Amino acid sequence: MHGETDTDRLARANAIRRRTPPAHPAGAPRRALFRGPCGIGQTVSMAPRALITGITGQDGSYLAEFLLDKGYEVTGLHRRSSTVTFERISHLTDRLTLVSADLLDEASMLRVLRDHRPNEVYNLAAQSFVQTSFAQPVLTGEVTALGVTRLLDAILLVDPSIRFYQASSSEMFGKVAEVPQTEGTPFHPRSPYGVAKVYGHWITVNYRESYGLHASSGILFNHESPRRGLEFVTRKVTHSAAAIKRGMKKTVALGNLDAQRDWGYAPDYVRAMWLMTQQDAPGDYVVATGETHSVRELCQIAFDQVGLAWQDHVVVDEQFFRPAEVDLLIGNPARASGHLGWKPEVGFEELIRLMVDADVAALAKL
Ligand code: NAP
Ligand code: G4F
Secondary structure, three states: OOOOOHHHHHHHHHHHHHHOOOOOOOOOOOOOOOOOOOOOOOOOOOOOEEEEEOOOOHHHHHHHHHHHHOOOEEEEEEOOOOOOOOHHHOOOHHHOEEEEOOOOOHHHHHHHHHHHOOOEEEEOOOOOOHHHHHHOHHHHHHHHHHHHHHHHHHHHHHOOOOEEEEEEEHHHOOOOOOOOEOOOOOOOOOOHHHHHHHHHHHHHHHHHHHHOOEEEEEEEOOEEOOOOOOOOHHHHHHHHHHHHHOOOOOOEEEOOOOOEEOOEEHHHHHHHHHHHHHOOOOOEEEEOOOOOEEHHHHHHHHHHHOOOOHHHOEEEOHHHOOOOOOOEOOEOOHHHHHHHOOOOOOOHHHHHHHHHHHHHHHHHOO
């Protein structure tokens, strides 16, 4: 509000919080929520409402499916672009409400929250590609770091009873201080993206501690699927293996083959996001498989799936090396398993083989 100081704003947010009954009192059935004032002749919706930022991305598309299947009304925030970016959600668009807004523009988020009054907000939007963050560090910081504050501030102003999920990342562990990594492992990010995610993580914790928001941070390790962007190494390799098998190209150029990641299956991971927002108390959770594999192993399995030897088709190109690398990630999901009852259902080899099969099938349709 015009002329409002930080202290005024905190007082106002706290006053709002005191006035607003929690949307999800502990133990109450989450579906007993009303869309708005209801009188005779007005429509009443018993469905909980979720807002997903980044709905056009890999995770956004799976989370939208998951929440729709649970009976949620889902609003997806997408940013304006000159070409359509709805490929991953085209099968869902008649079940979703899509609204245009941008993490760079706080007023746009205020409007969306005010107009759609979600009970839960999942912040998945980010400049999420590590390599690009070295070339565009400021943009990455604006979206991936400060974007989180803009959204949290908007929530504080519109409805502090909203439950919030922040998409934090194992990239925050960077040059790892211990193996495996847990919620207590110190952060040492190795990219502007990692630095931005550390900011997003701590501002989420800070708003939880300062204003009592139900704000949780999921420290998710790498998770993949046939909907993964083609620039990430798993999809780059699975798509290339399929294309090489079809004779569309002969080689794929990669960077560091020794890098090791804890790779899981994206649909398993969106389930963990939802479980976090259903807890009585907010918290931070590592979500991982507890296994690590190298880029070299990834290549071996992907090319094996199409009956080829990876050594005949993979070349190393320095342009794909990073100025600073994260050599090894392996998470310990014990807390997610114990508190949330979460466990992954798809293992690494099955994941890579299903991604190759999906790419083979997609290319066969061209
Ligand atoms: P993704 O496929 O790259 O999707 C990112 C989404 O953010 C897209 O919908 C993108 O929209 C949107 N976006 C980018 N800039 C925006 C802006 N300024 N305003 C509004 N929306 C914007 O990423 P993902 O793999 O689904 O990951 C989801 C989240 O989890 C990200 O925050 C990522 O950093 C984090 N994360 C991912 C992993 C993983 O392994 N996948 C692991 C840990 C954490 P466009 O479609 O218009 O580009
Ligand atoms: O697939 P990547 O690009 O994923 P990266 O950097 O681990 O980041 C992903 O996971 C994070 C969670 O830890 C997310 F927060 C983030 O948003 C994103 O989803 O690279 C994986 C590894 C790296 O060590 C990279 O150096 O693969 C190595 N690599 C080797 N050759 C390559 C390539 N990566 C890419 N993208 N392309 C290559 O040609």
